[in-house]
Amino acid sequence: MRQPIEVRLIASSGYPHDVAIAARGCAWLKHHGYHVNNPDILARRYLRFGGTDAERLADLHAIGTGAPGELTLAVRGGYGLARLLASIDFARIAEQARASGTPIIGHSDFTAFQLAYLAATGGVTFAGPMLLADFGEEHVDPFMWTHFEAILRDPAYRIEVAAPQAAAAGTVEGTLWGGNLAMLCSLLGTPYMPKVPGGILFLEDINEPPYRVERMLLQLLQAGVLAGQQAIVMGDFSNYRTTDYDNGYNMDAVFDYLREQLDIPVLTGLPFGHCPRKLTLPVGAQARLEASGDGFTLALTGYPTL
Secondary structure, eight states: OOOOEEEEEEOOSBOOSOHHHHHHHHHHHHHTTEEESOGGGGGOOBTTBSSOHHHHHHHHHTTTOSSTTOEEEEOOOSSOGGGTGGGOOHHHHHHHHHHHTOOEEEOGGGHHHHHHHHHHHOOOEEEOOOIIIIITSSSOOHHHHHHHHHHTTOSEEEEEEEOOOSSOOEEEEEEEEEEEHHHHHHHTTSTTSOOOTTOEEEEEEESOOHHHHHHHHHHHHHTTTTTTSSEEEEEEEESOOOOGGGTTOOHHHHHHHHHHHOSSOEEOOOOOSSSSSOOOEEETOEEEEEEETTEEEEEEESOOOO
């Protein structure tokens, strides 16, 4: 039987909306060999945040200060990291994280930290599950859990995605980066937006209808971000509604339009985002993307493991 893996929670955005879900997430992790060592932060409340700005900033600055190999896990997304970016000592966190070998994991609003961390230090984090949305589910998704455990223990991980594509894309290599589309757009024009020429950019969002998604994609396109990539890979875009006024204008139409604007592959079907069935993806790692009409594979290297 392996030794329990220590988990440090960070409540850098919203607070748990249901303490029972948070407790269930902690219990599920414990049952599967992960020990949450600071559950007290789950009780913090300040306005709509998981603590005051000072408390949430302290969470981030404590990354990497625990036991070697301690896993850092975001509690939830929501909103709040934008308030902290100017005060975060990214170099300090990167030094602590490298020394301790801690994987840093989260998504949604946590994208702001991940991209700012990449821009400031080149440090690799993981876009992946969080305590409430994933481990606190009544039925934890087996696909998510399998890939979460596997990539954290394999320094060279390969993912196969079976999803028909509009066109075969061939093979490209570059830095894998991205996350929540709205958060990427919020960082444009700031020092927290990483410059990743020749990268492989993955994107996802929730509660955003097609026209809003297209508007954000056009913002990235017109800012010169998209054309500088080797490929764009679309994850989950869910929980939105269209109306009669849309007249057949749906998310597929948005992606088709984007393909017309770019000379690079735009792939769809990546299992990642605000959905139970999600991969764990290393933001800032190296990736080799091989695509065909039937789907694509990602071969990943250059990220911390347990």
